[in-house]
Amino acid sequence: MRKRVALILSLTVAFFVFLCGSLWATDVEDLVREAINYYRGEASFSTVDMTIHRPGWERTLTIKAWTKGQKDSLFTIVAPPKDNGNGTLKRGKEMWMFNPKVNRVIKLPPSMMSQSWMGSDFSNNDLAKSDSIIEDYTHEITGTETHDGKKVYVITSMPKPGAPVVWGMQKLMIREDFIFLSQEFYDEDLLLVKAMTGREIQMLGGKLFPRIWTMQKIDTEDEYTVLDYGEIVFMESLPDDLFTISSLKNPRR
Amino acid sequence: MVWRNIWRNPRRSILTVLAIVFATMLLVFMLSWQFGSYDTMINTAVKVHTGHVQVQAEGYHDRMDIWRVVPDPDALSRVLGEIPEIETTTVRANAFSLVSSEDRTYGVLLIGIDPEKEATVSTLQKLIRRGEYLGKNDSNAALVGELLAENLKVDIGDELVILGQGRDGSVAASVLTVKGIFSSGEDSFDRSSVHMPLGYFQDVFSMRGAVHEVVILGRSLDAVEAIKGKIKRRIRIVDDHAKMVVLDWMELMPGLVQSIKMDLVSALIMYAILIVVVAFSILNTFLMAIFERTREFGVLMAMGTTPGRLMKFLMYESVTITLIGIVLGIIGGSLFTWYFQVHGIMISGASEFLSQYGLPERMYPKLSILSIGLGAGIVLVITLLTALYPALKVRRLRPVEAITAV
Numbered sequence: 001m002r003k004r005v006a007l008i009l010s011l012t013v014a015f016f017v018f019l020c021g022s023l024w025a026t027d028v029e030d031l032v033r034e035a036i037n038y039y040r041g042e043a044s045f046s047t048v049d050m051t052i053h054r055p056g057w058e059r060t061l062t063i064k065a066w067t068k069g070q071k072d073s074l075f076t077i078v079a080p081p082k083d084n085g086n087g088t089l090k091r092g093k094e095m096w097m098f099n100p101k102v103n104r105v106i107k108l109p110p111s112m113m114s115q116s117w118m119g120s121d122f123s124n125n126d127l128a129k130s131d132s133i134i135e136d137y138t139h140e141i142t143g144t145e146t147h148d149g150k151k152v153y154v155i156t157s158m159p160k161p162g163a164p165v166v167w168g169m170q171k172l173m174i175r176e177d178f179i180f181l182s183q184e185f186y187d188e189d190l191l192l193v194k195a196m197t198g199r200e201i202q203m204l205g206g207k208l209f210p211r212i213w214t215m216q217k218i219d220t221e222d223e224y225t226v227l228d229y230g231e232i233v234f235m236e237s238l239p240d241d242l243f244t245i246s247s248l249k250n251p252r253r
Numbered sequence: 254m255v256w257r258n259i260w261r262n263p264r265r266s267i268l269t270v271l272a273i274v275f276a277t278m279l280l281v282f283m284l285s286w287q288f289g290s291y292d293t294m295i296n297t298a299v300k301v302h303t304g305h306v307q308v309q310a311e312g313y314h315d316r317m318d319i320w321r322v323v324p325d326p327d328a329l330s331r332v333l334g335e336i337p338e339i340e341t342t343t344v345r346a347n348a349f350s351l352v353s354s355e356d357r358t359y360g361v362l363l364i365g366i367d368p369e370k371e372a373t374v375s376t377l378q379k380l381i382r383r384g385e386y387l388g389k390n391d392s393n394a395a396l397v398g399e400l401l402a403e404n405l406k407v408d409i410g411d412e413l414v415i416l417g418q419g420r421d422g423s424v425a426a427s428v429l430t431v432k433g434i435f436s437s438g439e440d441s442f443d444r445s446s447v448h449m450p451l452g453y454f455q456d457v458f459s460m461r462g463a464v465h466e467v468v469i470l471g472r473s474l475d476a477v478e479a480i481k482g483k484i485k486r487r488i489r490i491v492d493d494h495a496k497m498v499v500l501d502w503m504e505l506m507p508g509l510v511q512s513i514k515m516d517l518v519s520a521l522i523m524y525a526i527l528i529v530v531v532a533f534s535i536l537n538t539f540l541m542a543i544f545e546r547t548r549e550f551g552v553l554m555a556m557g558t559t560p561g562r563l564m565k566f567l568m569y570e571s572v573t574i575t576l577i578g579i580v581l582g583i584i585g586g587s588l589f590t591w592y593f594q595v596h597g598i599m600i601s602g603a604s605e606f607l608s609q610y611g612l613p614e615r616m617y618p619k620l621s622i623l624s625i626g627l628g629a630g631i632v633l634v635i636t637l638l639t640a641l642y643p644a645l646k647v648r649r650l651r652p653v654e655a656i657t658a659v
Contacts, residue, residue: 052422054318054320054422056320057320057421057422059421059422077424080423082423082424083423083424086424097351097416099414099416099424099426101426101427102414102426102427102428104353104414104426104428106351106353106358106414106416107353107358108351108358109357109358109359109360111360112351112358112360115360118418118422118424119418119422
């Protein structure tokens with residue numbers, strides 16, 4: 001009798017473990033999705049100071065950025081005056097750039113998407129925080145840490161077979177309240193190429209958000225790019241006509 | 254005694270000598286031809302773009318970042334002007350940027366050139382297929398590679414929008430008008446480069462007078478080492494805390510060095526086969542001589558000549574024949590090669606094709622101590638080795654058997 005109880009008990013436990021296991025996989029995906037949604041919001045407007053540091057010189061750009069959902073974004077440089085009005089529009093996987101001096105819009109070929117944006121350590125792909133990490137990668141929790149008394153999940157993301165991606169592996173650190181702490185980019189040989197880390201988590205636009213983001217190339221110590229969010233507003237939505245070529249040409253104040 | 258022996262059967266000896274002469278001549282000519290064609294290849298390749306020697310900022314060759322510049326090219330040019338081995342120089346600035354036509358965009362290498370000086374260093378001017386080369390007063394004009402023009406779907410007079418990054422990190426943008434279309438025959442160059450006047454390039458990309466490459470063409474390929482050394486010594490004078498490096502064509506085009514090495518290896522295999530054939534024919538004549546003279550040797554030995562002495566005679570004979578052959582071969586081969594070195598070899602039918610890519614229509618072999626000595630030396634060693642075999646065979650002769658042999 002006792003044996004039978006033990007058997008039923010262990011079977012039940014096994015069943016729950018199995019159930020949890022299968023839930024686990026979707027949990028991770030949800031976690032990543034939530035984190036990205038949290039990071040981007042439904043729609044957002046922000047003002048960012050981007051500092052590009054190179055050996056010998058440093059340069060700061062001020063950028064206004066609008067994002068909507070996971071696919072659309074619009075960036076306009078407002079300072080320094082020399083670059084004022086230069087803009088980038090991303091819709092889905094397509095991207096355009098605008099330069100006021102020659103008053104032309106250039107559509108970026110797909111081959112340029114992994115190139116650096118405005119000479120920074122962010123690639124055109126990185127900047128829009130594309131949804132590629134959700135769609136093209138499978139995720140697995142490979143560790144946990146604690147940060148400010150909260151649990152932090154370390155997630156290893158491997159590209160799905162045949163997915164059109166640049167990176168051979170990514171490592172994400174997501175806090176249990178869905179705040180992105182870092183994202184590491186590895187090449188096909190699983191060597192670390194660059195890493196983005198967020199710090200100074202504070203209330204921004206009504207929620208906790210890392211104010212400063214650093215993108216650091218691994219092989220050179222003296223080359224990095226810092227994003228400093230001066231202002232960020234999360235919204236329910238933004239009008240569709242904001243993400244068009246005509247508004248790229250005529251940036252809103 | 255040796256001399257008399259050689260001329261006792263003049264036909265045999267002359268045949269042997271001729272075989273050696275022929276082999277030596279062939280080797281001298283082939284090696285000279287090969288070294289000559291490498292010289293032509295290298296000189297042509299350096300004239301397409303890189304030049305013999307370049308001065309760049311440290312690290313620029315590995316990572317062509319726009320901020321790794323040669324800040325004061327004029328000061329450097331003054332220093333270079335004092336080096337007699339330098340024929341001519343030019344300066345260039347490069348930037349990776351987007352080039353966009355009406356409906357296509359590509360990432361290319363945008364090169365700012367000084368039109369007049371560039372023409373003295375590179376063959377760019379001769380490579381223009383349609384339209385015109387850049388003039389002194391051009392500003393927003395562009396020379397586009399033929400394949401790139403096809404990809405962009407542009408022709409002479411069409412507009413190109415360029416968008417890139419200036420030296421200070423600012424956005425650099427401009428509109429250029431296509432003035433000429435060039436084709437170098439090197440696909441990667443024709444597909445991904447656009448040339449524009451240096452002055453305008455420096456404006457657009459906020460270069461503040463700086464350039465990326467100082468391109469140097471020496472008087473000859475052999476002067477490269479000397480030029481490199483002299484620049485390295487003098488560069489410190491102008492080196493205002495900007496680190497600059499001097500690179501020669503081998504460092505600039507490692508691919509070319511590799512292809513030459515590969516060609517040389519395959520040629521060496523050819524020569525090895527040739528030498529084996531020659532060696533066997535010489536071995537044959539030497540062996541035949543011994544068979545014919547078996548009776549003679551038998552008599553000599555019966556008279557008391559030691560086998561060692563006989564062997565020495567035979568070796569002297571072989572060495573004499575070989576030396577005569579090689580000396581004649583060197584003289585003949587050198588004269589033959591020298592004739593073509595002066596007059597060049599016309600590759601008939603190909604001249605138009607060659608000139609299209611800036612290659613000279615005549616190819617010149619290049620006579621050098623190496624090309625003469627190498628061929629002759631190899632023939633000498635091989636012949637002596639083959640001569641050794643019959644000479645050793647003599648030692649095993651028995652006088653009585655030898656006398657009765659046919």
